[in-house]
Amino acid sequence: MSRKHKHITHFYIKCMTLFSLFFIVGCSNTKYLPEGDLLYVGGSVTVKDSLMKKKDRKALETELKDLLRPKPNKQILGLRPKLWIYNLAGEPKKQKGTRYWLRNKMGEAPVLFSKVDLDYNASVLRNFTENRGYFKSRVSADSTVRNKRVTAEYTVTPKQQYIIKSVIFPDDSLRISKIIAKSHRRSLLKVGKPYDLDVIKAERERIDARLKENGYFYFNPDYILAKVDSTKGNHEVKIRLVIKDDTPVKALTSYKIDKIFVYPNYSLTNDSAVYRKRNITQYKDFTIIDTAETFKPRVYDRTIYFKKGDLYNRKDHNLTLNRFVNLGTFSFVKNEFKPSDSIPNALNSYYYLTLLPKKFIRVEVIGKTNSASYTGTELNLNWNNRNFFRGAELFTASIFGGADFQLGGVNKGRNIYKLGGEVSLTWPRFITPFNIQGNSEFVPRTKATLRYEYQKRTQLYALNSFNTSFGYLWKENIRKEHQLNVIDITYVSPNHVTPEYLADIEQDEALRRVIEKQLIFGPTYNYTYTNTMQKRRKNTIYFNGELDLAGNLTGLITGANIKKNDTIKIFDVPFSQYVKIKTDFRHYLKLGKESELASRLIVGAGFAYGNSNTLPTSKQFVVGGTNSIRAFRARTLGPGSYVIPPTTNNNYTPDQSADLKLEFNTEYRAKLFSIVRGAVFLDAGNIWLLNADPNKPGAEISKDFMKELAVGAGVGLRFDLSFLILRTDLAIPLRNPALPDGQRWVIDKIDFGDSSWRKDNLILNIAIGYPF
Structure with missing residues (x-):
């Protein structure tokens, strides 16, 4: 043997x-x-x-x-x-x-x-x-x-199931009865459907919600009685909905809003609701009790949706509370409605707001590793001010630094260091020349950011990167989110390029693009839809779409779109011109209480034109690594079937990037015991160049691109520590596009007993959180 x-x-x-x-x-x-x-x-x-x-x-x-x-x-x-x-x-x-x-x-x-x-x-x-x-x-x-x-x-x-023969709504002359009867088309009780007590309860909740939108603050579902008659017909029931005779008068009365009181410095331990006359500020319909004048009064005008004289409705009630919470300045929000002492059938509204600390410091220490054998750490220090200009603005100043070390492999000694800082200011409103008011429970935001990062790759080169952006973030609802940066400018400048790296460029011209000066500016848009928070659904999805436009308007103005040979520069730097689109679709199929099948499809494409021949390196697509195709080391896969020539003198592995990306992942997840969850996964995909590059044969997209898909599989353990999930995935390649056509499937070469095979093919990924 x-x-x-x-x-x-x-x-x-x-x-x-x-x-x-x-x-x-x-x-x-x-x-x-x-x-x-x-x-x-x-x-x-x-x-x-x-x-x-x-x-x-x-x-x-x-x-x-x-x-x-x-x-x-x-x-x-x-x-x-x-x-x-x-x-x-x-x-x-x-x-x-x-x-x-x-x-x-x-x-x-x-x-x-x-x-x-x-x-x-x-x-x-x-x-x-x-x-x-x-x-x-x-x-x-x-x-x-x-x-x-x-x-x-x-x-x-069971005996034969009874079905609903008829549904009768209140038909008396009361206004509340007319509102209930008018909503019968939206009733959950349908003739011909089976009798179900849970549906009757849900119908009472629906009616109550309808009445709450029409001022009936004191009404509740228990005041509705469903009379069921099963004595007539063949296994049929007649349902009659009536308002109980003992319903209080106030529950049958609609109410309007009278006075609105706001306590921005409410304390949970002291009775801060007690105030003296000198503490009161009157602003429009609001009475503000705040000796410190913590916020500008217009903050309440943008947050509270009730106005004096409005009919009470639950939508504005909840909308106001959610917007106060989403301001991010309050740890506790309490709301009370009390009968007005000056106007009949009216309510006074009281908002008690407990402040979070205005200034705070957050320190983050991150340990990380990836499949390219880099191990490192990162330190982030953030100083925050939650109410910078007394308008609930959030100001953040951050400094960060980190280092990635490779203790073995071809990149040994090629350590990566980075250091930088960022300042940002976020306003809880849209700042535009036009008066745009959000009507969502989520507060719309305007954000301005300025960032600098210095990154050094030992013995190779260093990069200085500057970025500034100005844009908007808003949510339509809990499922839909948008981010639009109308200004997004990035400037990258190389520094300390070593002779060794310059010599490597002579063998691989693509390396030159990494150290070229870059000027990228233009709008970016990001849209996210998800219903994954609905835990009872068997099928949930996540979708993210990104659109990145660089230099488009500038190209028209300067004529870069029609000048084929001349590169136009701004401040002696060529500006980038491209269109880039990326979509990320995920599907989660619940198989059991503690198991699911999760799948992801990523499609991305970038097209450079006008003033640019290729996408900037920082904007190109990469694959491989802990959150991608896990059987291949980070940024080493592709493009296409391209293979780094064995004659190169590089003693490190350069990052591989391209213009097009296709990736598919699927994994079965199940709880094993206690905090331990297991997974079995399959990953496939690759990247390609849009145009042929003589220095990278096989890298461009072709009609046979499906034959160049890499495939990997593996198993993993995930440790759910409640505050984070530690993930370990062990993967092996099943198909390698770098091999000659016809030899790319390597399943028959799997040999766990061979130490050299294990060294080259067993890829251990350690990460925080799920890959998707």
């Missing part, structure tokens, strides 16, 4: 031995049970109904099974590892230590059959089915014992 096969054989023997030991020990869980008790391993529900469609019957069985209590010990591959850990740890002698941690944090106590109430579960199932319109359902319960393990079996025999 070869050495290779011996390694593989030993590996499998160890795996099978470990699995068998785990299985045997797992089977012994029942020997630790209390005397006379049994281990409860779960329940099943069978619905017996010949009229119900199989699909509907299975769905009902799933819903009913979720109602059973208690839940059995969690299983993985038919085993109960948390219960095994609990039994293995034994009874700890003190409330700390390894044994206590294993038993109470990693382990899980056995779920005993003595804790299972069959009759109670049967009544829960009966109530649920009847609330779904299966009146007079019968439920029976039984149990089966095998090897000290018990399963509970419930059989539900």
Whole structure:
């Protein structure tokens, strides 16, 4: 037997031995049970109904099974590892230590059959089915014992489901009844649909929300009674919605807004609502109680949507509260409405606002590593002022520095250092020549930024980078977000270029673009849509689109669009002219309570024209690394099938970048135990040049670009520490576009027993957070 096969054989023997030991020990869980008790391993529900469609019957069985209590010990591959850990740890002698941690944090106590109430579960199932319109359902319960393990079996025999025959809304002369009746087209109760108590409750909530938009502040859903008549018709019900007779008069009255009081320095510990006359400032419809004059009064005018005389409505109520929270200057926001003492059927509105500290310092220390074998750290020091000009503006001044070291590999000694600073000012409004008012619960913002960064690559070159931008950020709602920079200027200047790097340029002309002076200016736009915060949805998506336009208007003015041979310069620097588009689409499919399938598709394209022959290096696309195609080291993949010539004298790996990008990733994620989650993933993609480069054969896009896709796969562990997620992914290449056509699939070359193969192909990625 070869050495290779011996390694593989030993590996499998160890795996099978470990699995068998785990299985045997797992089977012994029942020997630790209390005397006379049994281990409860779960329940099943069978619905017996010949009229119900199989699909509907299975769905009902799933819903009913979720109602059973208690839940059995969690299983993985038919085993109960948390219960095994609990039994293995034994009874700890003190409330700390390894044994206590294993038993109470990693382990899980056995779920005993003595804790299972069959009759109670049967009544829960009966109530649920009847609330779904299966009146007079019968439920029976039984149990089966095998090897000290018990399963509970419930059989539900429902009668024919009742459907809604008619829905009648209040028809008296009261104004509130007319409002309810007018909204009948939006009713959740539909004739012909099954009777469902949950839908009736939701309909009462809908009516209440409708009334809240019409001034009925004191109304609530409990004042609506749904009278259900099931005595007439064949398995049909008539539903009549009425307002209860004992509903208070104030709940039947609509209210307007009278006075509006604001307390910007409200304290949760002291009764700051008590004020003296000298503390009062009157501004438009607002009475402001603030001796310190913390904010300019117009801040409240832009934030509070109620005005004196407005009819109360919940939309403006919630909108105002959300905008106060989104200002970012208050730690606590409280709102009260009280009857006016001067006007009948009117409310006084009170806003109690507790300030966050105006000035604060935040320090961030970051440790990082990537698949190119760089390991480093970064320090960020931020000073913030939350109310810079008394208009809730946020001023931030930052200094940062970092270093990335490569302790091995071809880039050994080519360390990267960076140092810089940034100042930014954010206004909680649109600053434009036009009067634009946002009507979202999220405060629109205007942001100006000035940034400088010095980056040095040891023994190669250094870059000075300056950037300034001015733009707008706004949210339509919780799902849609926009960012528009009307001014975005970047200037890059090289420094300390070494003779060694200049010599390398003679062999690879593309390296020259890295150290060329760059002047990039133009608008950028970014749009994001996501519904991933809706945890109950089975399918959720994330979409981000970016548009980057550089030098377009300047090209028209200077004539750069039509001058083919002359490069036009500004301050003796050629300005860049291009159009760049990038889209990032992600889909999340929930497979279970603790598992999902996550997928991502990235498509990007950049087109240089006029005053530029190529995209600036900083704007080109790259692939590979911890958040990309993880089986290839960062920035080393592509373009296309291009391979760095082996005759080059470079003793480092230059970054590879291009004009076009296509990338696809998918991974299965599941919780294993405690804070540990596992993943199995597949990545594919590449980058290409838009035009052929004689110095990079095979790098340009062609009709056979699909044959140049790189493919990698792997497994990963993610440790959810609540405040961050530590990710470790181990990947191997399955397809390498740098190899000759016909030899690019390398699955048959996988050899875990070969140390040289492992060194070249096992790529470990360590990162913070999920890759997408």
